Amino acid sequence: MQSMHLREHNLSEILRALAEASSPTSRAGLSKLTRLTKPTVSKLVEELVEARLVQEDTPLSSGSGRPMVPLQPAAGTLLAVGLEIAADRISCLGIDLAGGTVSTYTEYLQVTATSVDQAIEVAAQLVGRVRADAGALPVVGVVVAVPGRIAPDDGRVLSAPNLDWTEVPLVGRLQQHPELADLPVRAQNDNRLSVLTEIGHRPGESFIYVRGSTGVGGAVVLGGSLLDGVHGWAGEFGHTVVAPGGARCRCGRRGCLEAYVSYHSLLERAGLGQEVRIEDLVDELSARTDRAEVIGMIGRSLGLAVANALNVLDLSTVVLSGYLAPIADELAPVIRETVEAHALAAEAGPISIERSDGVTDPALRGAARAALQPVFEAPGQWIERMG
Structure with missing residues (x-):
């Protein structure tokens, strides 16, 4: 039984290493990535290739030695x-x-x-x-x-x-x-799924992920792994209270971040209709008032939520996604100023405010x-x- 678990573990390590590699990898390369012996890698790779889970690409010659056979997860089989x-x-x-x-x-x-x-x-x-x-x-x-x-x-x-x-x-x-x-069918929170692409671009990193959409959501990533929490809801930044007793949120409570910076709340406060696309939201708002005022309002609300999260989590990187990503550079000074006024983490050095990788969906x-x-x-x- 133990040998079966070990085999499954090693197969998983090999398949994950291939999926996470930036380019096709050889058997020798897999041995280095997984720290498995070359004979073990070769044996398990053969099983994966035979099952059409891994594909071998055209061998590449590199001098007088044996040609290197690039490997990658198989396309078009699952x-x-x-x-x-x-x-x-x-x-x-x-x-x-x-x-x-x-x-x-x-x-x-x-x-x-x-x-x-x-x-x-x-x-x-x-x-x-x-x-x-x-x-x-x-x-x-x-x-x-x-x-x-x-x-x-x-x-x-x-x-x-x-x-x-x-x-x-x-x-x-x-x-x-x-x-x-x-x-088999599963349902998960959209923001927790959104961050998976970001994790792929930031292997091993720790950060807070905040996504502005019809609502506001997010996730906490520690060492490249998504923090779940007891109920799988960790990272619900949209319902962090930034104004006690403030504007009513769609969740029924008052003062949530989502009541101030979500697509729905910003439309309602500006008297705009649903025909405004989320990607055009900030420009539409800016056309009706001063852009600095719009950025300031969004940035200060975000800054309060981020400051509270940083105090609890002791992190220093915030990644903005959704409609917040294109305006991340504009938001950064406002968020940073608010964070420095409220977060202990600021004493350890500057907070990094970054934008997501820009995947549209x-x-x-x-x-x-x-x-x-x-x-x-x-x-x-x-x-x-x-x-």
Whole structure:
């Protein structure tokens, strides 16, 4: 039994190393990355290649020695499906083990409490279309990104204020559809999925991730790993109180950060309509008042939330995503000034305010990446299935 666990662990190490490598890697390179012996690596790689989980590229000659055979996760042999349910659309993305796009679709509709049935129906249909495009590829599973709190036991949406959803049995309802009835389905908070792409670009780093969207969410990353918390909700910066007794948030409480810097709250305060796209929000607001005033209001609210988080977590890097990313350079001085006034962390040195990597659909791509994780966690099971 112990040898079986060791084999599974080593297979996982090899597959993860290939996925995280910036370029195809040889068997010798894998031995260095994983600290496994060359004979062990060679044996396990052969199993992965035979199961079509790893592919060998054209050998590269480097002098008089044996040609180097580049290895990488196999493209076009497995399908993982990500779904994103947002306030104005539902998107579906299918990727393979190499992370390449197999198929993707988006349907635009207003997702609210009155359109739950329609939203679930559309989501199931999109999964069916992606699966049809993928043909006979085995499906690893489906992960759904939702802007709200998810029950860890059964995938219920406990609350998603920006959808006006409460106690929606999302996973159970999806699995009632034939397109998903035979698949493992999970739901996760959209911001926690969004940060997965950022972690991939910042291996081993620690940072606070804040994403401005229809709401405001985030995540805490420590040493390259996502902090979960007891209920899987760690990083809910949108509901950090920045003004006790202040503006009412969609969650029903007062003074939350989300009540001041979310897309919905900024639209309402400025009297703008839903036709304003989130990527145009700051420009639209700036056209109605002084831009410095807009940046100052957003930056000070963010700064208070960040200062509180830094005092608790003892971190020094903040990564801004969503509509906040393009204005990160403008926000940085305001956030930093507020943080320096309220956070002990500022005494250790300057706080780094950075922008995310700019992926246009991070929650959707993060959901698809999360759907692939069972293969990386238990490659041995997939070797048996693909054999």
